[in-house]
Amino acid sequence: xxxxxxxxxxxxxxxxxxxxxxVVDPCxxxxxxxVPQGGAEDVDRAVAAxxxxxxxxxxxxxxxxxxxxxxxxxxxxLEARQDELMALESRQAGIPIRKTTLMDIPVGLxxxxxxxxxxxxxxxxxxxxxxxxxxxxxxxxLREPVGVCAGICAWNxxxxxxxxxxxxxxxxGNTLVLKPASYTPLxxxxxxxxxxxxxxxxxxxxxxxxxxGTVGAALCEHPGVDKVSFTGSTEVGREVQRRAAATVKRVTxxxxxxxxxxxxxxxxxxxxxxxxxFAAFFNAGQACEAxxxxxLHEAIHEEFLERLxxxxxxxRVGDTADFETTMGPLITExxxxxxxxxxxxAREEGATLLCGGGRPKDVPPGWFVEPTVFAGVTPGMxxxxxxxxGPVLAxxxxxxxxxxxxxxxxxxxxxxxxxxxRDTLGALDLARRIRAGTVWINDYHLIHADAPFGxxxxxxRGRELGRYGLEEYTEIKHVHVDQIGPDRDxxxxxxxxxxxx
Numbered sequence: 001x002x003x004x005x006x007x008x009x010x011x012x013x014x015x016x017x018x019x020x021x022x023v024v025d026p027c028x029x030x031x032x033x034x035v036p037q038g039g040a041e042d043v044d045r046a047v048a049a050x051x052x053x054x055x056x057x058x059x060x061x062x063x064x065x066x067x068x069x070x071x072x073x074x075x076x077x078l079e080a081r082q083d084e085l086m087a088l089e090s091r092q093a094g095i096p097i098r099k100t101t102l103m104d105i106p107v108g109l110x111x112x113x114x115x116x117x118x119x120x121x122x123x124x125x126x127x128x129x130x131x132x133x134x135x136x137x138x139x140x141x142l143r144e145p146v147g148v149c150a151g152i153c154a155w156n157x158x159x160x161x162x163x164x165x166x167x168x169x170x171x172x173g174n175t176l177v178l179k180p181a182s183y184t185p186l187x188x189x190x191x192x193x194x195x196x197x198x199x200x201x202x203x204x205x206x207x208x209x210x211x212x213g214t215v216g217a218a219l220c221e222h223p224g225v226d227k228v229s230f231t232g233s234t235e236v237g238r239e240v241q242r243r244a245a246a247t248v249k250r251v252t253x254x255x256x257x258x259x260x261x262x263x264x265x266x267x268x269x270x271x272x273x274x275x276x277x278f279a280a281f282f283n284a285g286q287a288c289e290a291x292x293x294x295x296l297h298e299a300i301h302e303e304f305l306e307r308l309x310x311x312x313x314x315x316r317v318g319d320t321a322d323f324e325t326t327m328g329p330l331i332t333e334x335x336x337x338x339x340x341x342x343x344x345x346a347r348e349e350g351a352t353l354l355c356g357g358g359r360p361k362d363v364p365p366g367w368f369v370e371p372t373v374f375a376g377v378t379p380g381m382x383x384x385x386x387x388x389x390g391p392v393l394a395x396x397x398x399x400x401x402x403x404x405x406x407x408x409x410x411x412x413x414x415x416x417x418x419x420x421x422r423d424t425l426g427a428l429d430l431a432r433r434i435r436a437g438t439v440w441i442n443d444y445h446l447i448h449a450d451a452p453f454g455x456x457x458x459x460x461r462g463r464e465l466g467r468y469g470l471e472e473y474t475e476i477k478h479v480h481v482d483q484i485g486p487d488r489d490x491x492x493x494x495x496x497x498x499x500x501x
Contacts, residue, residue: 002033004185006209007192008042009049010202015210016041023186026094026329027320027366033092035185038210043177043218046206050148050175051224053203060145060173064120070200071116071170075109077194082106085187089159092184094366095283096325104159112163114449115470119171122470128478135490136483143474145173146250147226150219152212152240153188154231155181155331156286156389161231162188164464169229170204172473177206177225179216183331185209212236220244227251227473231288233387234413234458252462252472254288254454256387257415259436260408261291261444264401264427265299267420271442273307276393279418279444281315281371284327285391286335288459289416291444293377293384294395295407301397305375309355315371317360329366330390336367339390343372346383351394352376379410387413405433414456418444437463 003020005012014020015036023032036042054060059067078085086100095104128139151165158180169176180188192207208215212232220228220243227250230240234255244251261279263272279291296304320328330336343357356372369391377384377394384394398404408417418440421427431439437455440446447453452468454460462472484490 004033004035004189004209006036006038006042006046006189007196007205007207008046009206010196012193012196015039016045021182023092023183025091025366026331027091028364029366032088033186035189035209038208038215040214040218042208042210043215043222046177046208047148047219047222047224049203050177050206051203053201054145054147054175057175057201057203059175059201059204062173064124064171064173067171067173068116068120070198071167072113073198074191074194074200075113075116077197078191079109081190081194082109085159085190088186088190090320092186093155093158094320094328094331096320096322096328098323098325099283100159101323104157108160108163111160111449111465112167115164115167115465116171118450118467119168119470122172122467122474134493138481138483140479142477142479143172143471144477146473146475147174148224149174149176149227149229149473150222150225151176151178152216152219152228152230152232153178153180154288155183156283156288158184159187162191164231164469165229166191166205168464168470168473172470174227174473175204175206177208177219179208179210179212179219182209182211216240217243220249221246223247225249229462229464229472230254237460250472252454252464253460254462254464255415255458255460256413257288257290257455257459258293258385258387258411258413259289259291259416259418260293260295260411260434261418262295262404262408262420262430263297263300263304264404264419264421264423264430265297266422267300268422268442269300269304269307272420273304273311275418275420275442275444276308277311277315277371280393281327281391282445284330284369286331286389287445288387289438289445289447291416291418292388292393293407293411294393295398295404296395297404298397298399305354305395308373312355312371312373317368317370318363327371327391329364329368331367333367335389336369339369339388339392342383342386342388342390342392346374346377346381346392346394349381349383350376350378351381351383354395356391379407385411401430405430408434408436412458415459416440416455
């Protein structure tokens with residue numbers, strides 16, 4: 001049995017308790033490996049190591065170019081093991097090998113490199129306008145590292161989130177305690193191993209495995225942690241914010257979504273149909289920004305559904321080790337039961353099942369659900385309002401642009417949206433009216449390393465990626481330098497609290 005170890009203080013270690021837990025392949029329901037069952041004591045050790053590395057170590061004061069050199073060496077070492085990472089990511093998360101090969105691992109590495117390099121373009125010094133009243137002074141702003149950062153990752157894109165959390169934190173001079181999701185910790189532990197091999201100073205990177213209720217909660221509450229970055233559900237995000245509030249930590253939250261995907265009557269239907277399938281069933285619908293609410297104009301509604309019904313047969317559900325498979329299982333049996341409950345509720349509430357709705361045949365014994373489409377969905381139904389996190393698409397008809405905007409914004413979420421139209425200017429006007437952090441026009445799911453990603457409303461706070469994400473890992477310090485000199489008489493403001501002799 002493959003037993004991995006955590007990284008704390010520059011050493012690969014077991015949990016203080018000596019306990020481990022299994023990582024299970026959702027496709028075959030087989031154990032992939034065992035990892036340490038971290039707890040509060042391990043968090044204390046990791047935070048202490050990160051604190052020493054930040055307060056006493058060379059990392060924060062190191063020249064940015066030297067930090068970048070070391071981090072790019074980490075990326076090079078990981079790239080040399082890409083094949084191993086692709087297979088490991090596929091098995092631990094139930095992701096088709098086609099996707100981990102073509103997208104997850106190489107794109108994650110490229111995003112890591114891009115964010116690390118972009119850190120050199122973030123101004124550490126910013127001059128302010130010259131000030132001459134009430135007296136002449138030189139003023140400027142410094143951007144400095146926040147301190148010890150905790151990165152808490154979700155299970156649906158484990159490698160990508162490990163890259164997203166680590167690159168900006170480390171490149172901006174912070175130290176890091178990374179907590180991968182308990183279902184999918186294996187590739188994050190490979191990242192830890194590469195950091196040791198690349199010679200990062202001890203304590204700069206720490207990786208602690210274990211449950212969110214223990215490790216995650218302890219990180220949020222720990223007085224030695226200065227910032228928490230969390231990706232996961234809105235429900236857990238509220239708990240992260242509540243626990244972090246006691247010590248007034250900086251918090252970045254990338255949370256849930258119920259994203260609208262709007263098709264206008266002038267859209268290229270062949271493109272929009274394939275785009276709607278990609279939006280809804282990418283990663284088996286286990287994506288926070290998934291386009292799970294398809295809003296169709298009444299003029300193209302029937303034709304679109306006919307095309308959708310025909311094209312959905314191209315979604316190949318099956319063995320994640322088969323390169324021809326395009327959709328794998330859900331992450332756990334519990335998640336499958338949750339998705340099936342939503343399917344039952346949609347039927348009971350009067351939605352029309354267009355296709356799917358059951359468990360596929362002739363697949364491995366894992367937690368599979370057929371790609372499922374419901375038409376006739378109204379705003380009062382649960383599948384319109386609640387995040388399902390599975391391969392279920394809800395289709396709603398609209399008649400006017402104002403109605404489309406009202407339907408799109410009728411949600412507590414605001415992570416993403418899309419508009420399909422041949423009229424780019426008209427689509428841009430519609431995009432401006434949608435309250436979401438990302439709006440794609442004639443595309444979906446493309447997230448760029450230089451573009452901000454995050455949500456409005458209950459989809460989160462703060463942004464990841466690009467300059468925007470890098471700046472989330474900095475504190476802003478204003479420095480005022482007197483230019484008067486030792487002339488006490490000119491500093492008349494001192495007299496507001498004391499009398500002159």
